[in-house]
Structure formats: structure tokens, C-alpha cells
Amino acid sequence: MPKKAGTEIWRKKRRQEYLEQKKYRYYIFCEGEQTEPQYFAGFKRLIEDNPIYREMVLIQIEPCAAETMRVIGAAEKYVSENEITKGQIWCVYDKDSFPAKDFNGVVERSDKLNQENQELQYHCAWSNECIEFWFILHFAYYTANNHRNEYISFLDDKFRELGVGRYRKNRKDIFEILIEKGNPKLAIRYAKRIIKDGQDKTPTEIAPGTKVYELVEELMKYLPEEMKKHFAVIQ
Numbered sequence: 280m281p282k283k284a285g286t287e288i289w290r291k292k293r294r295q296e297y298l299e300q301k302k303y304r305y306y307i308f309c310e311g312e313q314t315e316p317q318y319f320a321g322f323k324r325l326i327e328d329n330p331i332y333r334e335m336v337l338i339q340i341e342p343c344a345a346e347t348m349r350v351i352g353a354a355e356k357y358v359s360e361n362e363i364t365k366g367q368i369w370c371v372y373d374k375d376s377f378p379a380k381d382f383n384g385v386v387e388r389s390d391k392l393n394q395e396n397q398e399l400q401y402h403c404a405w406s407n408e409c410i411e412f413w414f415i416l417h418f419a420y421y422t423a424n425n426h427r428n429e430y431i432s433f434l435d436d437k438f439r440e441l442g443v444g445r446y447r448k449n450r451k452d453i454f455e456i457l458i459e460k461g462n463p464k465l466a467i468r469y470a471k472r473i474i475k476d477g478q479d480k481t482p483t484e485i486a487p488g489t490k491v492y493e494l495v496e497e498l499m500k501y502l503p504e505e506m507k508k509h510f511a512v513i514q
Contacts, residue, residue: 301337304366305497308354312342313449314410315371321454322498325506332501337366347372347381351388351401358399365398369494374407375427379483382407386482405482406489413491414453416469417461424486463510467492 309315323338343353350372358368370389374382382405389401406412411430415421418437423429434446441460443452450456457463470492477485499510 302335304337307340307369310372316342326501329503368401371404373409383481404491404494412487413489416466
């Protein structure tokens with residue numbers, strides 16, 4: 280057997296052994312390369328530092344630099360190339376100015392894929408119109424259907440008011456700011472209320488709206504207890 284082929288087999292075996300240790304597996308595919316990955320990296324750091332779950336939970340974050348349907352396309356390609364057969368695949372993407380058929384199409388494609396393997400399920404953590412709307416809900420119940428520039432302006436003003444500088448999409452401390460200065464409990468509560476009010480509408484029609492809270496609720500289960508209390512939903 281050629282040396283290279285032997286090495287590939289060894290790596291594949293080691294990777295499989297590593298995955299078998301992980302009971303809970305999350306593959307997060309982000310439309311953006313900065314904002315979303317930086318935010319979810321905060322959960323990943325805390326979970327990997329949690330002695331209770333760090334050996335049981337796998338969190339892999341993949342920036343896609345692609346929009347809507349291309350995000351789920353990248354996820355499907357990754358799943359196929361890496362022979363993933365178990366876990367949760369999360370697509371994190373924004374509406375922005377992309378066509379409604381593409382934005383709604385990710386959910387439709389996910390539903391179709393989920394019929395193929397019950398142990399490998401796709402989920403859509405969409406935001407209409409952008410991830411910044413989810414961030415805003417940490418500070419206010421905001422329902423104005425504005426352009427993303429208005430959302431960014433809101434956050435910029437709020438961050439300066441809080442004395443943490445200006446809002447920037449590449450801030451590496453975005454997770455910490457939202458935890459320490461904002462209220463994740465209320466963000467989840469507000470987001471759920473908005474989705475409930477639009478329960479018979481398509482993602483495009485729920486404007487503004489976001490389902491990022493669904494992924495947050497999944498990941499919060501594995502946080503250290505002192506951090507988990509920030510996310511315990513108010514009933």
C-alpha cells in the first residue's frame with residue numbers, strides 16, 4: 280500500500296474514533312465570514328472549557344462567504360465529502376436583498392433532506408433581514424422592518440452608550456458584550472414572540488424576524504452553569 284494511502288486511512292480512522300466520542304455534534308455553516316462565526320465561537324469556547332460536556336459535544340463552525348441557497352449547498356457538500364451521517368447541520372444566513380424564493384428555499388431544501396436520514400438533520404437559523412436583528416433583541420423589543428443599516432446604527436449607538444466602543448461586524452468580543460451588557464433571556468423571548476405572531480407566514484414574510492434563537496437554545500444546554508443562567512428563558 281502506498282504511504283500516502285496508508286496515511287489517509289489512518290487519519291480517517293482517527294477522525295472516526297474522535298467523532299465516536301462526541302455524542303452531540305453541531306456543524307454550523309455561516310453565510311458571513313466574521314460576525315456569525317465570531318458570535319458562535321463564544322459558545323464553542325465556553326462549551327469546550329466545560330468539563331461536563333467538552334468530551335461529549337462537537338461544535339464545528341464553517342464560514343461560507345456565500346448567501347442563502349449556497350450556504351446549504353456548502354453544507355451538503357461538506358457532509359458528503361466528510362461522510363457525515365450523524366449530527367445537526369445548522370445553516371445561519373440573512374435575507375438581505377436576496378430573492379424570496381432563495382430565502383424560503385433553504386427551509387424547503389432542509390425539510391427534504393431531513394427525510395433521508397433521521398440521525399442527520401438540517402436546521403435553518405435565518406434572520407430577516409440580518410443577524411444584527413438578533414443582536415438588537417438583547418436590548419429591546421424591536422419590530423420595525425428597517426434596512427440593515429438602521430439595525431447597525433441602533434447597535435452602534437447602544438454600544439457607545441454602554442461604553443464598549445462602536446459596533447463592528449468583525450468584533451471578536453461580540454458574544455461577551457451581548458452576554459454581559461445585553462439580556463439573552465429577553466432576546467429569546469422576544470424572538471419567539473415574533474415568530475409566533477407570524478406562524479403562518481414564510482420566512483420572507485416575517486420581517487423583521489429571526490430563528491437564530493433555536494440554535495442558541497441548543498448550544499446553551501452545554502454551557503457551564505454560571506453562564507447558562509444568562510439564557511434561561513423567562514416564561
